[in-house]
Amino acid sequence: MVKTVDAIVIGGGIVGAMTAATLARRGLAVHLLERGAFGGAVSGGSLACINAHMNSLDELETLKWCGDAWAGLDDRLGHSFEYNRSGKITFILRQADVARAEAWIAAETPRGVAARLLTPAEVRDVEPGLTGPIVAATWHPEAATVNPFFAVRAMLADAADHGATMASHTAVDRILVQNGKVRGVATATGTVEAPHVVIAAGPWTADVAATAGVTLPIVPRKAQCLATTAQPPTILRVIGACESDGGIEAGYTQIQQARSGQILFNTVLSGGQGDPSGRNAVPEVDRRFVFDSIEMLMHLFPATRGIELMRSWVRYEAVTPDDRFVIGPAGPEGLLIAAGDGGTGFVRSPAIAEIIADRIEGRESHFRTDIYAPSRFDALVEP
Amino acid sequence: MAATVRLIVNGKAIDAPEGISVGALLHARNGAVLRQTQHGAPRGLFCGMGVCFDCLVKVDGRPNVRACMTLARDGMIVEIPA
DSSP states (O other): OOEEOSEEEEOOSHHHHHHHHHHHHTTOOEEEEOSSSTTOSTTTTSOOEEOOTTTOGGGHHHHHHHHHHHHHHHHHTTSOSOOBOOOEEEEEOSTHHHHHHHHHHHHHGGGTOOOEEEOHHHHHHHOTTOOSOOSEEEEETTOEEOOHHHHHHHHHHHHHHTTOEEESSOOEEEEEEETTEEEEEEETTEEEEOSEEEEOOGGGHHHHHHTTTOOOOOEEEEEEEEEEOOOSSOOOSEEEEOSOSSSTTSTTOEEEEOTTSOEEEEEOOTTOBOOTTTTTSOOOOOHHHHHHHHHHHHHHOGGGTTOOEEEEEEEEEEEOTTSOOEEEEOSSBTEEEEEOOTTOHHHHHHHHHHHHHHHHHTOOOSSOOGGGOGGGGHHHHOO | OOOEEEEEETTEEEEEETTOBHHHHHHHHHOSOOEEOTTSOEEOOSSSSSSSOOSEEEETTEEEEEGGGOBOOTTOEEEOOO
16 A cells, blocks of 8 residues: 655655654644654764754845754653753964954844954853863854754654654655656655655755756755763853854854763864765774864874774764755755755754745744755756 | 782772783672663673773773773772762
8 A cells, every 4th residue: 555645755864754743733734754763873973963053144034943842852752862051162372263253243233143352261161171272262152062862752742643654774766757746755665655745854955856857956064063971060162153254164064062971073174065875884984084073083182092992983964055954845846845954953953844834834933044945956956 | 919909999909810800800899790771771891891881880980881891900999880
């Protein structure tokens, strides 16, 4: 018997899980398909920061809404995913980067983002262990983190509570299209029919879309992480690097201590474009990344000297040419894209889910959607 | 006779042959279960070669040290987490 639903979501990371939960809460019959384990790719490998500061001015109102939405989810779903509004410190190592930080703050403050510049002495008031030499830092008290595994599972449980069905280890072979309209998807275990199909498959999105004749410029990018053994409270806040030019001190570096006590370190090296096949056969981290990361951690937090590294891992983010998500319709009627995280899927996922649900229900979205339109790359992908 | 070292394990003096790892020593004395996780699950020497991080103990005040990768030393203070 062929299963028929209102909407199929492809991809069981945070974007797919949040989208499925949102659609199910709105009363639609949803089926979620995940090729591997739920949250097992970029979502599970991420450090899941909920942050509006120094992120994207075009999306500032959306990011602020998302920050509130995550706090609301934490309340509604019984504090089940280690939501922690720790605040974020963005360290600055070069005098030249102070002006960049000031420009961000000047643009954000009138729009209601509470970020400010701190001297190194003021930094120690909010993060006593950060005693290494820095020039300055920004402080954004509203930033938060979530446990990525628990957050994905909380959203899947919420989706299931509202009637959604789901299957892991079930890859979509192709999207079924008839007369210019989406009809469903074919998997190894059978066909699922639906008039709406959402591809939220991170770095696999372009491959899945191609089965419906849609070309998307979404490519995988390698990001790397380290975890130490559990430590007593050492790092209280999310620690990020200021937007800068390349290297370990560039804008992607993020350090935090998980509730388990493990200190986590994440970065994207400049030129970290992944081998396109890397997302399927995930390699080890680069030796240089390990050395640079340890050096940076000990530079900022001298007390971390001598603690043991436990694990390292690589994840593949999905990146678009303008580093912004692709959210909206593409190709045959009924096909929707929600991918292109650039390593920032967690914070945006509540708004992405709303935009997709509004589109499926034929409602005007109260979010700014033009900047996410898949059609903005039409000129790029024309043969 | 091989030289021995004396270390303190959970407050008790224990003599051990020089060159033995803390992991092997505790395995020989206490059996397979070295410690329990915070959720009460048993853990011990699993890989025995530094990869799995299951045999974590406190050594000279440092938490979460791999027993399998630590050689027993004279005067070493080992605490097995409760």
